[in-house]
Amino acid sequence: ETGVTQSPTHLIKTRGQQVTLRCSSQSGHNTVSWYQQALGQGPQFIFQYYREEENGRGNFPPRFSGLQFPNYSSELNVNALELDDSALYLCASSSSTGRTNEKLFFGSGTQLSVL
């Protein structure tokens, strides 16, 4: 158990709809990263938030957006859902001090299915 919690655990949506996924970071962590893991693939970086500001973005379209709140929890929003958005969405938190990626803690993810 890493202390990173994500909600909901599962979600079913239809094409064109919008979805919001939530993540509570581990206590003391001020950086949150979001990854998309399609079936049979490794996680792909979506974006990262550090102290409420976007701090890096992967190759995802603008309909993927996010927020980080003062308590360092985070949301991932996806608009105009497409079938290919079906995937496991992983949130990972870390502290900005030290070797960030060694201390990256993943949540259990939200499994999104788009029909």
Add this chain to the structure above:
Amino acid sequence: EDKVVQSPLSLVVHEGDTVTLNCSYEVTNFRSLLWYKQEKKAPTFLFMLTSSGIEKKSGRLSSILDKKELSSILNITATQTGDSAIYLCAVEPYSGNTPLVFGKGTRLSVIA
């Protein structure tokens, strides 16, 4: 473009066998290579290898980084059914607080 390739993509072994999982990478300004175990959903950290720490061991698991060959191996000896999981290899480029680049993973199934 940074790339990580893992092989094999899947593997079935019997309890007690020894397995070797492979990871090769192409990345600009390599900083570190990490191994994760993904049993159900959340990847959990196993090892981090860098230029100053090319070999790590923890119990039955060990990993070596070959910077010349741009690759790494993860060895698991005396496998148990609890080792069944997806093993992910990821590379961290050297550019500050940068995201990880993951391979597709190796799905290991250990049967009794």
